[in-house]
Amino acid sequence: MVHVNVGSINSETMKALNLKIVFDYIRRHEPTSRRDIAEYGGLTVASVSKITGKLIEKGLVVETGEGQSVGGRKPAMLGINANCRYAVGIDLTAEYIKLVITNFKAQVIYELHSDTQLERGKEYVLHRLCTLILQSIEESGIDKEKLIGIGLVSAGPCDHEKGSMQSPPNFPGWDNVKIRDYIQENTGFPTFFDKDAVAAVMAEYWFGVASECNSVFACLINQSGFGGGLIANGQIFRGYNDGACEIGHTIIDVHGAKCACGNYGCLETLVNGSLIVKEVTDKLKLGNRSVLSQLDNYDKITLAAILQAVKNGDPLCRSVIDKTADYISAGIQNVATIYSPEIIVLSGNMLWNCDYLIQTVISKVQKRKGNKFIKSMTVVGGTFGENQCALGGVALVLENFYKEISIEE
Template structure:
């Protein structure tokens, strides 16, 4: 019994050490074996054995020599980008975005397809499979070179079982085992994360909030709003994966009705649906706008036209976006009060389409007297714009490769 337990412990320790070395190289490449030993605390012989294994597997390559304070110049180590590839899929109300990167996170392929939810769940899942297939074929690699597939999708969800429970804007999507479906189709490890949790991971791994202690990411889209939190390098999921669901934080009891049935939810007061509702309502009350022609039906005004008009200086459309940004600022203030993160990152479709939106929200946050440190919380635009969900899905796979500890 003790021998068997010893073998288990030895295997576990090997995995821990391998993960430790990989992560150290990822964070500090190019790096020498000697510096790796100092950084990880492992013995030189352990480092030698691990490096030999990783070089045999093609994961590492030697690239030139480094500086020396005397004696032989050290040989430097790099991750071999072509040793494997990772696919990130973002599923939203409007689009399926697929991005492929190599092991050094260099983008090598991208595809975007319309979601077309009206076609039904099976058709949409078929499009996700098609996007993955096309990425592999277009980049021209063998399927076995793909080390993992990450999926970023709307919640509620069960990240451990890989199940989409019932996304509110996805009719008919009840307990969909999306991870099992994709994994069984491609025989590639597949992971699921809520879009805003994935976005938080993207910022922590590759973005402006890289390696901070605590991070809250907010994604604001034409339809839907959510949040995700990283604490000490790990996604905070909370009870039943419910953490970060600020879209249904009520900020105005007398506000407009949300798709969830409540009134005044942040999602109903700060996203494209609110902006569109505000513009249409004001035009019906007699307000003028460059996007409305007399005699036409105000209900036909599309959200994209409102963003274009706002960027061209249309007063009513700018007013609608400013009001939505103010509402978002109230929500961010509540996040600071409850979570007190080091960094807040704001991204999604709306900030990408109207950059002043984030600036206006920050003004609202900084205008609040309490807490006194709210001006010290860094509030940043998302690094990856409308690719934030797909990059987040890629980060999820990297997280599982580099951070695997039993």
């Protein structure tokens, strides 16, 4: 049975919660019966029937046939009506835009990867983003009437309530950019906005490895930044001013290098793509042997080349990555000590092509000393690779859609 901390929630929240429990169970366990949903959610079969009746009436859920009888009539089985609605998810990074269009089961039916072209300025990027969205919707061939919204995510800091970007370090000059309203006004579709690390954890909670967990932390380890997102008791934990979970700016070495945030020795100064490239380059210049030793110009070595060498077992590149893994595992231990999540998911573009780094982090975390809660915590690689944050955008759309249905009568 699902356990939810109800506290002092009001009846509308309760309705939204029950609807989410029913909907989520159908999504994750279809085909399923009303009786199974009731048992899982701690609800009566009558209240489940009321909710599923509403979902069927709206065409969101369909009866898919008969299940096995457990005595008496065979139960009618329920499933999600995959093509009843669509959502757009977008991950806007300083380097690239990743856009996905999914059906109501969050299955990707169209995707696009494009350069952000940040150097051309904010107005250009925003205008082009709208053009790409509208073109993608057109090319996907979906019925626009069934598109329930756009979930846009980008680098923090942000004000998610106002839908604005608040000077992310990698977006120079993007101060107080009301990006949600801009996209909504220029595309004509309801738009939702949040920061990328929140999206990373939502994608896992809604569609990925953490779908049965109430307490989830996602690390978003990108080449140029290290963010975090937390779901506690099934809800996003934001802290004051959207400032929670900035794991990249937890201080690991008070005498360390200066961080973009102004402090010294933040985790992000120790875990980033530029540092890995610098350390490998320095070692090569000192005459250490590596598959990269044969290159003519050590100053042009890329992170991609290093990660490929890591994949091929190059000891020098692996030793640098091992050090990165030490710092990530220390960061994870700190997160575990403060929040004690059930599962920590490792996502972000530094990890997509480096399973070695993920596995090394996992083994280092397991070897760390800690209390029994940390020992029983699961650490895994993310599920969705490049689509992680864009699918988090889809989750933002679905979350809002659920809320809207639940308050309609």
